[in-house]
Amino acid sequence: MTPSALPLFRFDAPADGHLTDEMKAAWDACGCLVLENFASAEACEQLKARASRMVDEFDPSGVASIFRTGDQSHKRDEYFQNSGDKVSFFFEPEAFLENGELRQAKNRSINKMGHAMHDLEPAFSAFSRSDKLANLAQDAGFAEPQLLQSMYIFKQPFIGGEVDCHQDSTFLYTDPLSCVGFWFAIEDATLENGAMFALPGAHKGPLAERFRYQGKAPNDALIMEKLADTDWNMDDLVSLEAKQGTLILLHGSLPHMSGANRSPRSRHAYTLHVIDGAAHYPADNWLRRDFAAMPMRGFRPDTAAA
Ligand code: FE2
Numbered sequence: 001m002t003p004s005a006l007p008l009f010r011f012d013a014p015a016d017g018h019l020t021d022e023m024k025a026a027w028d029a030c031g032c033l034v035l036e037n038f039a040s041a042e043a044c045e046q047l048k049a050r051a052s053r054m055v056d057e058f059d060p061s062g063v064a065s066i067f068r069t070g071d072q073s074h075k076r077d078e079y080f081q082n083s084g085d086k087v088s089f090f091f092e093p094e095a096f097l098e099n100g101e102l103r104q105a106k107n108r109s110i111n112k113m114g115h116a117m118h119d120l121e122p123a124f125s126a127f128s129r130s131d132k133l134a135n136l137a138q139d140a141g142f143a144e145p146q147l148l149q150s151m152y153i154f155k156q157p158f159i160g161g162e163v164d165c166h167q168d169s170t171f172l173y174t175d176p177l178s179c180v181g182f183w184f185a186i187e188d189a190t191l192e193n194g195a196m197f198a199l200p201g202a203h204k205g206p207l208a209e210r211f212r213y214q215g216k217a218p219n220d221a222l223i224m225e226k227l228a229d230t231d232w233n234m235d236d237l238v239s240l241e242a243k244q245g246t247l248i249l250l251h252g253s254l255p256h257m258s259g260a261n262r263s264p265r266s267r268h269a270y271t272l273h274v275i276d277g278a279a280h281y282p283a284d285n286w287l288r289r290d291f292a293a294m295p296m297r298g299f300r301p302d303t304a305a306a
Pocket residue numbers: 166167168181256
């Protein structure tokens with residue numbers, strides 16, 4: 001289907017989370033849904049305040065050095081590889097001056113936090129679980145949604161890094177493919193501060209790559225395995241500008257990206273990546289967690305420990 005023939009995928013969020021037939025048709029055809037006013041301004045501000053406190057409490061002394069210098073890539077990789085079941089802090093690539101000092105204050109230097117706030121931080125768990133979200137996941141096609149990964153992305157003023165065009169199932173692969181991204185605008189995302197762009201409809205194509213471990217732990221390396229050629233036309237990219245409180249649903253095979261933020265305004269977003277419990281999660285995926293000790297949970301609030 002040509003991009004101009006696709007249905008509109010922007011709606012006012014349904015109050016109970018259940019998708020109308022029109023929304024379901026758009027989700028199927030486009031691989032994305034933009035649901036405005038899904039989360040309240042108050043809920044977004046509360047999450048933002050909690051994220052801000054977590055950054056304030058974060059002592060960067062042990063971590064900053066591995067991001068600061070070019071010769072610590074092995075330690076950077078290790079820090080990333082061990083972050084699947086933790087709350088880890090990642091600096092913006094442009095956070096440091098040549099002399100190793102931070103270019104901006106600490107709270108203007110963190111690229112993101114990840115990847116298990118939804119299980120470890122009560123405020124994040126509460127934001128991540130509701131009947132409304134459970135209804136939405138059900139209508140989007142999940143049999144047994146399981147919350148695998150969370151990220152709080154700051155897209156900092158002036159230095160917020162760009163994210164290349166990718167498919168989320170590249171990073172959270174299951175057999176069959178089941179990953180869906182739930183992307184919440186915690187602040188307004190505009191053309192100036194790094195809103196997302198996507199190729200609606202291109203989720204019907206193949207998964208281009210898979211990010212996985214080459215062999216077995218502990219002496220293991222992550223590789224990007226090519227799976228298929230794609231014919232993505234970047235001229236077809238559509239902007240997904242989003243006011244605070246908007247929830248954007250992204251199919252795991254939908255190509256999407258976001259530009260750098262050179263504006264004076266941050267662009268905070270919170271993302272959940274959800275897989276289906278009925279699908280197989282391979283042991284060589286980059287995100288490893290002890291599923292027996294820390295089982296994944298769904299969207300229903302009564303399944304939350306917090
Ligand atoms: Fe993504």
